[in-house]
Amino acid sequence: MKKIMALLCTVAMSVGLLAGCGSSSGDNQSVSGSDNTGNGGKVVMLACEPEVPAEKEAWEEVAADFEKETGIQVELRFQGTWSDIPQTLQQSKLAGDQIDIVRVGIGTISSTLGAAGGVKDLTDLASPLLDRYSDGMIDNCYIGGHLWALPYYDASSYMCLYNKTLFDEMGLQAPQTWDELVSVSKALSEKDGVMPIIFQGKDGWAWPMMYTETYNQTTGNKSVAAVQSFLEGESSFVSDASVQAFDLVKKFYDENVLTQASLDTDDEGMIATFAQGKAGMLFAGTWDYETLKDSCDFEIGAFQFPVMVDGSHSENGYGVGDYALAIPSFASDDNLENTMRFLEYITRQDNAQKILGTSTMIYEVLKGVSTESDDVTKFLNSQIAGNSSEYLDWLWPSEVNDALSTAIVSVISGEMSSQDAAQYVQDAYTKVCEEKDYTYAWWESWTQEQWDAVTPTKIPDLTQYMQ
Known part of the structure; x- marks a missing residue:
C-alpha cells in the first residue's frame, strides 16, 4: 500500500509517454540470428533490485538453468527501486530497448499503466499457468475481466x-x-x-x-x-x-x-x-x-x-500482486514464444520455491511455494486469506x-x-x-485501436513445455 503513494510523481511522467505507445507488433528486435521459436533467442526482464541478496542469486541460478534447458538467454535487468520502474520502462521504450517482462505492482497497473495501454492483455497468453496459483491468488490481477499480470511475490x-x-x-x-x-x-x-x-x-x-x-x-x-x-x-x-x-x-x-x-x-x-x-x-x-x-x-x-x-x-x-510480472505493450509479439516459456519455467513449483523462498512467505500464492510457518502465519492463512477485501488504494x-x-x-x-x-x-x-480527465472504468471506453495495441497477435502453446 505505501508503495502506491510514492509512485504519484513518477507515474505522472510515465502515463503521458505510455499513452498511444502500445504496439502489438512491437518495436523491439530479437537477438541477431535468433528465430525466436525457442531455439535460441533472448528474454529481457526489467525489475528493481531485490531487497534480499539471496533472491537475486536465485533469479540468476534459475535463469541459467532455463538457458541450459532451452537455449534461450535471459537478461535480468535489476536496477533502482520499485518506484523507479515505471519511468525506467518508459526510457526503455523511447530508447528502443528490448523489454519482454516487467515486474511491477498490479496497483500501478490498475491506477495508471493499464489505462495508458502500457501492458499486454495476458488473458489468453497465461491461461495454461493459472492452475498453478492457489485459490483466489490471481483475482487481483484481473481488471475489467482481463488478466494483466501474474503475481510473483508474497501476498x-x-x-x-x-x-x-x-x-x-x-x-x-x-x-x-x-x-x-x-x-x-x-x-x-x-x-x-x-x-x-x-x-x-x-x-x-x-x-x-x-x-x-x-x-x-x-x-x-x-x-x-x-x-x-x-x-x-x-x-x-x-x-x-x-x-x-x-x-x-x-x-x-x-x-x-x-x-x-x-x-x-x-x-x-x-x-x-x-x-x-x-x-x-x-x-x-x-x-x-x-x-x-x-x-x-x-x-x-x-x-x-x-x-x-x-x-x-x-x-x-x-x-496479491505487489511484484507482479507483466509484458509491456511495446514488447515484440515475435518474441512471445520465448517470453512465455520463461514465465512457464519460473512458475514451476521448484523454480518458484528457489526464488520466492529466499524471503519469508506468509501466504501461499503459488501452490506448494512457501517458507516455514509459525503460529502467526498459520493464523493469517487460515483466518485472513479467505476473509478479506481488496486494498482500496488499488482501486482509486x-x-x-x-x-x-x-x-x-x-x-x-x-x-x-x-x-x-x-x-x-x-x-x-x-x-x-x-x-x-480521469476515468475509473477505462476499459469500457477503449477504442478497438487501443485494444489492438495491447492484444497479442500470437498465442504460443505453452502446454507442450509444461511439466
Whole structure:
C-alpha cells in the first residue's frame, strides 16, 4: 500500500509517454540470428533490485538453468527501486530497448499503466499457468475481466498483533470485538511503561489502512462495490458508511485505545516500540512481520481487526500482486514464444520455491511455494486469506488516497467533522476527474485501436513445455 503513494510523481511522467505507445507488433528486435521459436533467442526482464541478496542469486541460478534447458538467454535487468520502474520502462521504450517482462505492482497497473495501454492483455497468453496459483491468488490481477499480470511475490494484508507473553502474564485474551478491545486496552494502560496499541500515525500514507478496516464493516462488508460505485459516479463518497467509518477511526483516540504516541511514530518507531514491550498490541501490514519477528524476544500472537459494527464481520484489507510480472505493450509479439516459456519455467513449483523462498512467505500464492510457518502465519492463512477485501488504494487514484490521509488526521484532531471529511475526499476525486480527465472504468471506453495495441497477435502453446 505505501508503495502506491510514492509512485504519484513518477507515474505522472510515465502515463503521458505510455499513452498511444502500445504496439502489438512491437518495436523491439530479437537477438541477431535468433528465430525466436525457442531455439535460441533472448528474454529481457526489467525489475528493481531485490531487497534480499539471496533472491537475486536465485533469479540468476534459475535463469541459467532455463538457458541450459532451452537455449534461450535471459537478461535480468535489476536496477533502482520499485518506484523507479515505471519511468525506467518508459526510457526503455523511447530508447528502443528490448523489454519482454516487467515486474511491477498490479496497483500501478490498475491506477495508471493499464489505462495508458502500457501492458499486454495476458488473458489468453497465461491461461495454461493459472492452475498453478492457489485459490483466489490471481483475482487481483484481473481488471475489467482481463488478466494483466501474474503475481510473483508474497501476498500481503493488514494485521493486528499482540504481545502474547505479556497477555498470558496478565490473563488477557486477544480481543475480537470493540468492547473487548477497550477492556484489554484499559488493562494494558494500568501497567507501567505500556501503551495499549501502537500505529505508525506519523506516516500519512498509513491512515487509509485503518479506515479501510472500519469502512469494510460500515458498508456491510461490501467496501469494494461501494468504492466502485463512487468511482463510477453512481454514488457520492459522502454517505452514511463513509461518515461512520471516520467516526469509528476517531473512536480509537476518543476512548484511549490509540494515544498521542501513535501520531508521533513512524514505521521504524512502531516496530521498535512493540519490540521493546512498550505496546501490548500493534496494527500494521504483513510486510513488517519479518522485521518484527526478528526483533521481538517474546511470543507474538495475531488477531483480526475487532468487530465494530453490529451485523458485520471483521474483514481485512488484502492484496496479491505487489511484484507482479507483466509484458509491456511495446514488447515484440515475435518474441512471445520465448517470453512465455520463461514465465512457464519460473512458475514451476521448484523454480518458484528457489526464488520466492529466499524471503519469508506468509501466504501461499503459488501452490506448494512457501517458507516455514509459525503460529502467526498459520493464523493469517487460515483466518485472513479467505476473509478479506481488496486494498482500496488499488482501486482509486492516489489523489484520493492523499485526501483520505489528510481527512483522517483532521477528524482525529477535531479540525474536521466526519461529514466534512467525506466531502473533502469527494471533492478531491471530482477535481482529478475534471483536471486530469480521469476515468475509473477505462476499459469500457477503449477504442478497438487501443485494444489492438495491447492484444497479442500470437498465442504460443505453452502446454507442450509444461511439466
